[in-house]
Amino acid sequence: MSTLMLDRIVPRHIRNFEPYYPSKPDSVLMSLFGVERLHRLNNNENALGPPPAVHRVIDGFKAEMVPVYPNGDCFDLRDLLAAKFHKTQDQFLVGNGSCEVISSVIKAFCVKGDNIITADKTFAVYEWVAEFSGVEARLIPLKDFGFDPEAMLDAVDDKTKIIFVCNPNNPTGTYWDRDTMTGFLEAVDQRCIVVIDEAYCEYVDNPDYPDAMQLMETFPNVVTFRTFSKMYALAALRIGYLCSSPDVVDMVRRTHIVYSVNTPAQQAAAAAITDDRDFILATRKMVKEARELLCPFFDGLGIPYLSNQGNYMMVHVPLSDTLLYRMLMKRGVMVRTMTGFRFPNWIRISLVQAPVMTDFINAFREVLSTAQK
Amino acid sequence: MTETRLSLDLQADICWIPLVQGVVETGAPVMGLDPGKTLRLALAAEEFILHLSRTAPGTRLTLTLSREASSVSALFQFESSPEDLWAMNLTAASEISQDLDQGMAHMGLLLASRVADRFSIALSGRTLGVTLFQDIIYPDIEKAEVPSTPLRGTLSAQACSDPADISHACALTMALYPEPLYPKSFRTPGNIIDRISQGRFHAGLVKDEAGTAAGMICWQIPSRRTVEFYGPYLFSKGDGIAQLLMDHLINQVARTEAITLYSRAATPDLPPGNFEPLAALAYKQSNGQKETRTLWFRHLREDMGCPVWAHPVLGPFLKGTYDRLFLIRTIREYKDPGGGRPARSLLGTRLGADKQEAFIRPMLDGTDIRENIQRHIQLLVNENYLNLFFTMDLSIGWQAALGKDLTETGFEPAYVLPYAGESDKVIFHYVHPHA
């Protein structure tokens, strides 16, 4: 009898990598925790749902369309994106969520022995993809909850291929203003690719917020990531994209899987950006109102929090975040624990409609008084 | 130090005994074992082969001698029925002496398990693996003088593997904290240093800008999804040292497979708000007094719930515990499916130094398990062990089914350790009937 010698055939960096297990389906969680409704405040989703034009696309999608492959490289959508951002089609690459383009970029530029640079407390997928690809992830500690440009520059060496800047950062909501970003890009001086992940850019309306779409005109090494999961509420369809100078995109295209984006996703994304102004304003208003409810509430309790950009905020709770999670789940409220983001005893809450925020406030207050007994 | 190993394929036959002796006697010293312990390991290996030659002559087996962290071990792998291992029970000696004819064949196994510092048994398919361990002896250190120089500049936490730093931090801990609050191996830091160099033990230090150590936290990973920590140990007064140590520990283990972070002997310097009390153990001391020890734990990520097996007698305890800790568990009653149960069980026993505690772990099921538990209790109580613990894995049906036997023989469920097995483990504490 022969046994499968996994030790011999699996590379060490894969064996040492900790697999990620996503949470169970809502229906399972609800039955486990014995609740009849669940407010999902854990994934920064847009609770308003997608713009009206998307409803029409989804409702009109017929079973007859299922046997046919989607367009392999999202031709129509790239056309629309090019027009919207005054670019050319060949500057865009669409993926099965922006997570997929993270992987394509790392594959295109890095081999074993190279490194990428990002922060220690940011969206984890840059670090994960690097690690399971055998590429070193240099994690620079945040400074005052924001990315630290000097320390990141100090970490660059001739093996550095990509720097990932999450702007605004998930989960702290901090961002580099235009001067900081421009100064950083000048100092990098085209030595490597700089990815600016703008997953939450549509939530920011500060005048000093830099737009990577413009920066790439001056700095051809800039790549921006955008997603339809956050503002446009298409998370279930899995669609996101990158945009950069044509030469950079031409390289990434080689490592990017074609046909990975399905037809309803392509059509819904196209519909979402066609007339998005009012929808974006309505979403921002909802987020602003949620902040106006939560900030005074936490102030009243003397609980520290970070309320910056994006459709989320972070709260430093006076007990273990994972215990708070379990207690809130018993009351039908799901938040994100931050220990896994290296912020022990912080939670992140998605900012949604006022009635749900009120439910959250009531559950939080109850849980706190139980825990403090 | 790298991991070294040596292996030999042979048959169970007394003609190979000199070869096995030779391999252990020449191999173990190269791996760092002292002459006395080498002899004991050689004797244990010899007795083991002798036992197999008598009970199952001709069995093919592999002997692997290896150095891992702070011990040298001899692993025997062969196809056999696990039932033949009953003589490794701590209590087997009296049985063997009562029936010498039947017992002689098992004498070797008994000797092998007694001469070894520890042993473990693993069954994979029909292949049985029995490992006999001898621990390396390390020199003792003295308690350090506690310095009075004030700390300078900002404090920061970092992973520590430097032998001098570790040794000094252990000596400071011994000077500042009473014994149950740090592992015995702090007295012999060479052991800790070897385990750190192999990734089996971890330490984090908080230092000031001049490099002076202000505190230490240590941890190890006893099972895939648990991390056990020791500390925090503070060497100077200073705001936030304990929290820096805690944050360092949590951040180091937060993105691993571990779910449960716990301590059986956290110091009073544990900063509030990070942990949940798991249990308060009435720990019996040599002066007859009971000391209450609080066990602390926290999860490192969201708890998604899991099923556990249980005997109905444990129902109220488990339900109470899970409600108090807000843990989501589906409690399934284990019913003995009947049939196929071997006659003789095997319990593994780990004896703590100073007779403070003994840990019993069920290794193999058998229809005699209740009597076996009783025999173990009797022997350990007669030998004046103060605290007896029994660990039950709730993901293993036959272990969960022991609930009734345990409560009826004087054990009480003391605490649940979440995710210590595939699901949770329950740790039972023996309550002396005359206490």
Ligand SMILES: Cc1ncc(COP(=O)(O)O)c(C=O)c1O
């Ligand atoms: C900063 C950031 N980038 C990328 C993503 C991934 O988004 P997508 O759904 O497009 O894969 C997320 C989602 O949480 C995010 O927070």
